[in-house]
Amino acid sequence: xxxxxxxxxxxxxxxxxxxxxxxxxxxxxxxxxxxxxxxxxxxxxxxxxxxxxxxxxxxxxxxxxxxxxxxxxxxxxxxxxxxxxxxxxxxxxxxxxxxxxxxxxxxxxxxxx
Amino acid sequence: xxxxxxxxxxxxxxxxxxxxxxxxxxxxxxxxxxxxxxxxxxxxxxxxxxxxxxxxxxxxxxxxxxxxxxxxxxxxxxxxxxxxxxxxxxxxxxxxxxxxxxxxxxxxxxx
Numbered sequence: 001x002x003x004x005x006x007x008x009x010x011x012x013x014x015x016x017x018x019x020x021x022x023x024x025x026x027x028x029x030x031x032x033x034x035x036x037x038x039x040x041x042x043x044x045x046x047x048x049x050x051x052x053x054x055x056x057x058x059x060x061x062x063x064x065x066x067x068x069x070x071x072x073x074x075x076x077x078x079x080x081x082x083x084x085x086x087x088x089x090x091x092x093x094x095x096x097x098x099x100x101x102x103x104x105x106x107x108x109x110x111x112x113x
Numbered sequence: 114x115x116x117x118x119x120x121x122x123x124x125x126x127x128x129x130x131x132x133x134x135x136x137x138x139x140x141x142x143x144x145x146x147x148x149x150x151x152x153x154x155x156x157x158x159x160x161x162x163x164x165x166x167x168x169x170x171x172x173x174x175x176x177x178x179x180x181x182x183x184x185x186x187x188x189x190x191x192x193x194x195x196x197x198x199x200x201x202x203x204x205x206x207x208x209x210x211x212x213x214x215x216x217x218x219x220x221x222x223x224x
Contacts, residue, residue, distance in 0.1 A: 004156070040216075041151075041199055041201075041216075041217045041219075042214070042216060042217070043201065043214040044214075045211045045212070048211070057211075090156060090157070092157075101147070101159055101162060102159075102212065103159075104149075104156035104157040104158070105156050106154070106155055106156045107154075107155075107156055
């Protein structure tokens with residue numbers, strides 16, 4: 001049963017455009033994450049965020065930014081997309097503390113032309 | 114920096130035959146290990162988590178951890194075609210924030 005929801009499922013856009021992806025979780029978790037999964041299926045963490053702290057993977061370009069309205073929502077904005085941004089973006093959530101189990105959404109596939 | 118590698122890259126097994134997947138990691142202080150499954154076009158679902166040396170069974174999935182040899186294995190008992198998917202291991206430290214994912218094994222179960 002899906003408890004982490006992502007929209008849209010797919011998005012095709014052109015270089016230089018701005019895009020925004022939505023993520024919502026209904027599990028009552030207080031930490032949310034964004035991952036990028038490349039064409040080789042390799043998963044890399046981009047951000048983790050709870051009410052107190054945003055942790056950014058230092059390899060993430062500045063054109064990426066997370067946006068949160070409350071602890072159940074964490075959106076991802078890409079200011080000016082580039083071809084290498086084509087990937088699947090996966091949202092996840094968990095409780096805070098230790099290395100907790102994360103629950104994943106179905107992903108948003110971005111294609112940059 | 115933690116490196117997590119999986120082998121084989123792809124594996125084909127017959128329905129009902131045991132499937133064994135391997136994951137190696139580099140950080141000896143790691144103490145959280147998870148196996149995930151990802152069906153095509155879907156998100157990840159956790160299969161089994163293991164935190165100490167030995168075995169942990171969840172249904173038809175058994176994780177085997179040997180931290181001295183820097184290995185964590187996943188054995189799938191009597192796999193079905195519906196188990197065909199990408200299998201990912203994830204390694205982290207309890208005191209750390211991030212899980213680091215392996216390179217994945219694509220499993221195909223044929224009737």
